[in-house]
Amino acid sequence: MSAKSQQASKSSGSVTLTDPSSGQALELPVLSGTLGPSVVDIRALYSGSGYFTYDPGYTSTGACESKITFIDGEKGILLHRGYPIGELAEQSDFLEVAYLLLRGELPNETEAKDFVDTITRHTMVHEQINYLYRGFRRDAHPMAVMIGVVGALAAFYHDATDIGDSTHRMIASHRLIAKMPTIAAMAYKYAVGQPFVYPRNDLTYTENFLHMLFAVPCEEYKINPVQARAMDRILILHADHEQNASTSTVRLAGSSGANPYACIAAGIATLWGPAHGGANEAVVRMLEEIPTVEQIPEYIARAKDKNDPFRLMGFGHRVYKNYDPRATVLRETCSEVLDDFGIDDDKLKIAVELEKIALNDEYFIERKLYPNVDFYSGLILKALGIPPELFTVIFALARTVGWVAQWNEMIEDPSQKIGRPRQLYTGAAERSFIPLADRG
Numbered sequence: 001m002s003a004k005s006q007q008a009s010k011s012s013g014s015v016t017l018t019d020p021s022s023g024q025a026l027e028l029p030v031l032s033g034t035l036g037p038s039v040v041d042i043r044a045l046y047s048g049s050g051y052f053t054y055d056p057g058y059t060s061t062g063a064c065e066s067k068i069t070f071i072d073g074e075k076g077i078l079l080h081r082g083y084p085i086g087e088l089a090e091q092s093d094f095l096e097v098a099y100l101l102l103r104g105e106l107p108n109e110t111e112a113k114d115f116v117d118t119i120t121r122h123t124m125v126h127e128q129i130n131y132l133y134r135g136f137r138r139d140a141h142p143m144a145v146m147i148g149v150v151g152a153l154a155a156f157y158h159d160a161t162d163i164g165d166s167t168h169r170m171i172a173s174h175r176l177i178a179k180m181p182t183i184a185a186m187a188y189k190y191a192v193g194q195p196f197v198y199p200r201n202d203l204t205y206t207e208n209f210l211h212m213l214f215a216v217p218c219e220e221y222k223i224n225p226v227q228a229r230a231m232d233r234i235l236i237l238h239a240d241h242e243q244n245a246s247t248s249t250v251r252l253a254g255s256s257g258a259n260p261y262a263c264i265a266a267g268i269a270t271l272w273g274p275a276h277g278g279a280n281e282a283v284v285r286m287l288e289e290i291p292t293v294e295q296i297p298e299y300i301a302r303a304k305d306k307n308d309p310f311r312l313m314g315f316g317h318r319v320y321k322n323y324d325p326r327a328t329v330l331r332e333t334c335s336e337v338l339d340d341f342g343i344d345d346d347k348l349k350i351a352v353e354l355e356k357i358a359l360n361d362e363y364f365i366e367r368k369l370y371p372n373v374d375f376y377s378g379l380i381l382k383a384l385g386i387p388p389e390l391f392t393v394i395f396a397l398a399r400t401v402g403w404v405a406q407w408n409e410m411i412e413d414p415s416q417k418i419g420r421p422r423q424l425y426t427g428a429a430e431r432s433f434i435p436l437a438d439r440g
């Protein structure tokens, strides 16, 4: 068993809650972290007062202590282990960011080389995995295939994974980071009816992924460095994002002591939804639906109409009430990629115009609805030749790093317990069973 890490939050006073019916007062401690709002520690609320809190959607709830990622949604700041996302996207690469998220510090040269070597040597999947794909229809959504295949890894490594052992946890984490590109590329190859392409150890992580996606046995595939750099940047920008829906799912699933591969499959399932990682695919589909720049106002009006379910995909965020800092980086990358590929894309023109109109519209200003990371990532991936149904798969590949980092942190947390929220019950009060013959 590894030693549990120490909690780092500091006590900074208390708040007193007074029950209006009994007049009884309960003092609750306030805890402060390094950055961001302090929290009221309500762990003793129920035992001290008989009340639960009520917070559907967890808009005011901190579910854990974490040292991995910090977001200031009002200012549009995103830090991984203290480093601003813009600096990481400009100066680092995906595997270095993976090391940082997982281990807490940037690697030195030897550590970086060893990590790349370890990940590179875990990229192959058990040959038996190939046969799993054949059970899926060719037209299955690749996210559905990913959930199945990543979940199935639990069947390959179940006995060999003792989650209480930090070495076992690290091996499972390396396997997941290493095998996700292989599994994702196989999902694509299966869908298009091409042979699976095995990983190559002479390529970088991102080049290897592009190679497994686009190479065919009958000709040599040449990596385009602009394509590889843009893809690597997309991976960095999606690597972690604090306690979002899929990460919280991974933590919740992991809190029961479940197999890590099964927990990551649960994260992939959560990420798939259009309100979360599925939005990048939805952005491109929405842009395809808008025929011309002149028709944008019609769609803006629909997005504002409460009777119309249409929303501007790629706009708005639960935490960012400012420009998503990841969208700022990708906005630049988007024009670089389109310039380099010589694409004069009408959809980009629509996207730029849509952004301009929305940013100046009272409805969007009032609600602080800014473009999020998905608004530009979908356009870039499209320009790179990636089919829309793979967009969320690529998000899952990148986010696996965050998921495993958060999963490891959770297991090492001394205050970790099985996650078990309570509820405000509004169903029938207790009543007696009525036999079928007596029911009117």
Ligand code: ACO
Residues within 6 Å of the ligand: 274, 275, 276, 277, 279, 303, 304, 310, 311, 312, 313, 314, 315, 316, 317, 318, 319, 367, 369, 372, 373, 374
């Ligand atoms: N288009 C139009 N109106 C919007 C949009 C949008 N994209 N997003 C929010 N609103 C409106 C809501 O209707 C609501 O209006 P109201 O106050 O008049 O009722 C208000 O803005 C607040 O929105 P909520 O849905 O309450 O905000 P919440 O934090 O629950 O939702 C979410 C955030 C899910 C991201 C939402 O903005 C959305 O659906 N966006 C489109 C999908 C998207 O781009 N998702 C990607 C998120 S980023 C990621 O996962 C990587």
